[in-house]
Each structure stands twice: as C-alpha cells, then as structure tokens.
Amino acid sequence: xxxxxxxxxxxxxxxxxxxxxxxxxxxxxxxxxxxxxxxxxxxxxxxxxxxxxxxxxxxxxxxxxxxxxxxxxxxxxxxxxxxxxxxxxxxxxxxxxxxxxxxxxxxxxxxxxxxxxxxxxxxxxxxxxxxxxxxxxxxxxxxxxxxxxxxxxxxxxxxxxxxxxxxxxxxxxxxxxxxxxxxxxxxxxxxxxxxxxxxxxxxxxxxxxxxxxxxxxxxxxxxxxxxxxxxxxxxxxxxxxxxxxxxxxxxxxxxxxxxxxxxxxxxxxxxxxxxxxxxxxxxxxxxxxxxxxxxxxxxxxxxxxxxxxxxxxxxxxxxxxxxxxxxxxxxxxxxxxxxxxxxxxxxxxxxxxxxxxxxxxxxx
Numbered sequence: 007x008x009x010x011x012x013x014x015x016x017x018x019x020x021x022x023x024x025x026x027x028x029x030x031x032x033x034x035x036x037x038x039x040x041x042x043x044x045x046x047x048x049x050x051x052x053x054x055x056x057x058x059x060x061x062x063x064x065x066x067x068x069x070x071x072x073x074x075x076x077x078x079x080x081x082x083x084x085x086x087x088x089x090x091x092x093x094x095x096x097x098x099x100x101x102x103x104x105x106x107x108x109x110x111x112x113x114x115x116x117x118x119x120x121x122x123x124x125x126x127x128x129x130x131x132x133x134x135x136x137x138x139x140x141x142x143x144x145x146x147x148x149x150x151x152x153x154x155x156x157x158x159x160x161x162x163x164x165x166x167x168x169x170x171x172x173x174x175x176x177x178x179x180x181x182x183x184x185x186x187x188x189x190x191x192x193x194x195x196x197x198x199x200x201x202x203x204x205x206x207x208x209x210x211x212x213x214x215x216x217x218x219x220x221x222x223x224x225x226x227x228x229x230x231x232x233x234x235x236x237x238x239x240x241x242x243x244x245x246x247x248x249x250x251x252x253x254x255x256x257x258x259x260x261x262x263x264x265x266x267x268x269x270x271x272x273x274x275x276x277x278x279x280x281x282x283x284x285x286x287x288x289x290x291x292x293x294x295x296x297x298x299x300x301x302x303x304x305x306x307x308x309x310x311x312x313x314x315x316x317x318x319x320x321x322x323x324x325x326x327x328x329x330x331x332x333x334x335x336x337x338x339x340x341x342x343x344x345x346x347x348x349x350x351x352x353x354x355x356x357x358x359x360x361x362x363x364x365x366x367x368x369x370x
Contacts, residue, residue: 009114010140014133014148018140025106025113032056032082034134036126038273044073050161050182051292053224056083056134065089068098069105075184084113112136157225162203169198177215181251182223186339207239217356222250227264234258245328245359247352253331263301269316275342277314287344289334328355
C-alpha cells in the first residue's frame, strides 16, 4: 500500500506502508543505532516520536524479549529504507511488521532516508505524519498539530513497585525507565523501589534509600521542573545518579541552561571522552536536549564527560555532593557495554556514603 511521510516544512516522501495501516502524527527524529531497533522502538524516551532509522535495512533479527525496554512500545511510527520480514535470529518472537501491527503502529519503507536525514540534521526534529495522500489539507493538519508537553507523566509508573533483592536500597524515579537499567542494578544485587516521576523529595527519603536514580525519559527537561526541584531538595541528603533526561534535570537543579543539541544524539555508537582520564567509550545516546557547556561554569557542577564529535556535555558531577549524571546510556543494551563501569563506580560511591546517615527534610 502506497503511503506518504509528510513533514511540517513541506517536504514529503512516498513509500510503501507496513505495520498498522493507520494515520498518525508525531515528532520526526533520526536514529543511527546499528541493529538496536527493538530497544529504540520500546524505549520510553521515544514516546510520541516517529523514528527514522539510518541503517540501510532493519528487521533482520526480528523482535525478541531480551531487547525490549518497556512493556509497550511508545513510538508513533517507523521509517526505513528497507525492511525484512524474515528474521535470522532463533530468539525472535515476532517479525517487525507483525509487532508494529499488534500495537497499532504504522511503518513506511522505501523512503530515501539519506535525503530525510539531511533535512533533519539541518533543521532538527520536525512534526511529521503518515498519510494516504500528500495534498495541501494534509500539510495544514500537520502544521496545526500541537505536540504534548507532559510526556514524562504519560510514561511514568502510576504507583510505586518493588524489585526485591538483598543489596543496597536504590530508589528509581521513573521518568521513562528502561528494562536494561533495572537489569544492571539487579545484577549488582540492588534492592529496587521504582516510584512515579512526581514523588516528592520528602516521600523519597521516607523510603530510606541508599541512593536515588533519576532515569532517562522523553521530552523537554524544561517541562519537568517539578522533578528538578525535587533533585535540588535531595542533594546533600542522598547520593544521586541521573541518566539522559535525569542528568539534564540535575543540570537544571543546579542552574545550568538546557537547550537543543546541534548534532544528532540518537543512536550510536557515539564516542565519549572521560575528561579526567582521557578514556574513550563507545556509547548509545537518545536525547534532543543538552546541557549548555558555557553555563556550567557558573554552577556547582563540573563536566566529567564530553562527546568527541561536538564537544558537548556528556557527563556532569556536583563539586560538593555525591551527585552525578550522564547523557548517554551506561546500561546500553544490547551494546556497546563500555560505560557499564559507570554503574559500578556509582555503586562504590553509594557504599562509601551509606554509613553517613539518612537524610531528612523538615516540613518547614
């Protein structure tokens, strides 16, 4: 079935539909991940987005449970140059087209993704739609679309839940948590409590956590200032790790400026340098917004990691408190796994701080 991908700037791309034959709209973004399309499709940080994969072909390993990052896929559509519906992996439970159809997500293949990439790299994310026609009425509809600003609220858990273990008590604030992160913490015997995004600092400390992790998630961090205020209150009471959106909110909590990134930071692997040692890791990233490097100088933060391609901030740490954040996935799954050592380093920091006493926030 012939379909059209149309963009708010007036561009359109014809192709062949697959997955669900529905009309959809969302934010069009690029993803350069090499073979990790299952993780991307199910990553809550991609809520409401139409993903254009730059790989020449996707679908070759099907969909398997090991790579799924949330219970339900959160995206609005898939764009690809080519797909295959004959998975070559014995671990596959679905082929790509059937999986998308099951969750009513459309896809379009046969698209000139090189030309699409040039547009998105020049203009950044754009509103987009899958349509059966590319007439002026369709373009009027996409231009009138207002994207939501409550993405974190929509993907976060509604109630706290536990993933019990025998180790340190780690409280995870769910801004769009990935299963890979929970697996990595469980491998380190962490006793996990996962709570909604709007859990207050006082409520968090009532769980008596040894540390708090603010996860990755979707949207503009400037729309989640409530979470940033909670981080600000928690600093000095308990060790904190932020990942992706969580790291950006640590930046906001400490008066750094957040803005759109210049380069594509979705997919990978992207090389990141640890400033103190010069070590370089290959990382997976998934963010449109970043921490303005110049603004960090006027905050209590220091830059710990930088993206080699554009020298953007990839990691931060508080000068006084055990608070740090990274804008890449240390729990990258399935790969690369270079940065998983950061989780080990965080756990060492938690162990060192564990016997210093639990924080309390007074009602006053």
